[in-house]
Amino acid sequence: MFYRELGSGDKSILFLHGWGCDGSIFENVAKRLKGYKCVLADLPGFGKSESPPESGWRVEDYALSVWYLVQKLQPSPRYIVAHSFGCRVATVFAALFPQAVDKMIFFAPAGIRTFSLKRALRVGSYKLRKLFRCSNPDKSYGSQDYRNCPSTLKNTFVKVVNQDLSIYAKRIVCDVLIVNGTEDVQTPLKHARKMNKLIRHSNLVQTDGDHFALFYTPSAFAEVVRLFLEGGK
Template identity: 35%
Template sequence: MLISLKGIDINFERLGSGKPVLILHGWGCSADTMRAVANYIAAVGREAVLLDFPGHGKSGKLSKPWGVDEYAELTEEFIERQKLRGCDALCHSFGARIAILLAAKDPGIFGKLIFTGAAGIRPKRGLKYYVKVYCFKLARTLSKVKFLDKLFRLTEKSGNAGSADYRALSGVMKTTFVKVVNKDLAPLLKNIGNETLLIWGSEDRETPLYMAKRMEREIKNSGLALIEGAGHFCFLDDYRRFCSIIKVMLEG
């Protein structure tokens, strides 16, 4: 389905029935990346609501660079238009940036929060490192989703895949990427009062474990679950373990 928000066609789906869970995907991904988890949520009696952010998946492109604030405003409008206020939210990486900004400003917009590989804390390493490494690791991980195998094979052939992928972005999305990564949301963590579950892969290199531990310290009502051996996409690396963890949160 499509809905027009901020002049952009936004692709979204609603699966199952019951109290809704809004699923916010990571940067460079789409709703399809989290479809398996969404199907599980629908199977256990909850409604899974997925959307593609602008510039991602089947949604329209940006005409000018955005930052986290603009993405958050669009998400807030989506929640209002779809009557989702008070829904639980499952957020991966970039999606957690959006949820942090919204929950810190308006505690009632969400119920429970589940963050996995959540971004938002400015990394110790510089932006150049993440530009070179993140995009390649993203493609490698997404190769686990069958229909994205071709993307990985093409990316892997490049001698410097991360930089090549970054160069392939449009000028608008390059600037957007830089704006997003440079925004430090750490000062907002203390303002989040929602019950929050942090799920992290022990081998996550994109949002390292020290970020999870800081979030656990600063978000008042939070707890951390670690998935051993998993990386930034722990919901793909160990799908069964991930689902068993969120089941407790969703049913509690």
């Protein structure tokens, strides 16, 4: 898996991006987290990482690939910051490898079933694609997403969006901060509320804005991360 490291410090943060994006979406946030080594990963199939086999991956496969990455990093990241699809991966990772995670921050989390998968969600704007260098901003569900998938990811997409990760969320034991935009139509607030109920040591914070709200203000995003990691709940 391709990754980049920004900054330096005794503590390390792993950043996991949303569907259709890559690690660079977190670059402006990571640059503001002085004193931390920030690891910006390109999940398989995105950015500079190789794609999963055409037979497709489940979220568990992504979580295992993250485990292999974490094993070779020094210092090993004890914190995870994830957005949307990245929250799916982090949810399974933390459930399978609880000893590897101390705290996580989920922004606009996906992966908890609250409505029919037939409900297609809106496509991100060109402005977002350009701003965040995403080929297709994370919409998480819907036929439009499937049509936009490269052929190598179509089977993975189908497998991923059909997984309800509630059973994994219940197994998470670390502290988790969940942040969700009040105007997010891609992963609506009800997703975050349900995840908050499932994860025993979690808190939910609502923020103004949409699916990418915190990325518009990287300084504020970085401050949220810092405050939580340095003692916040």
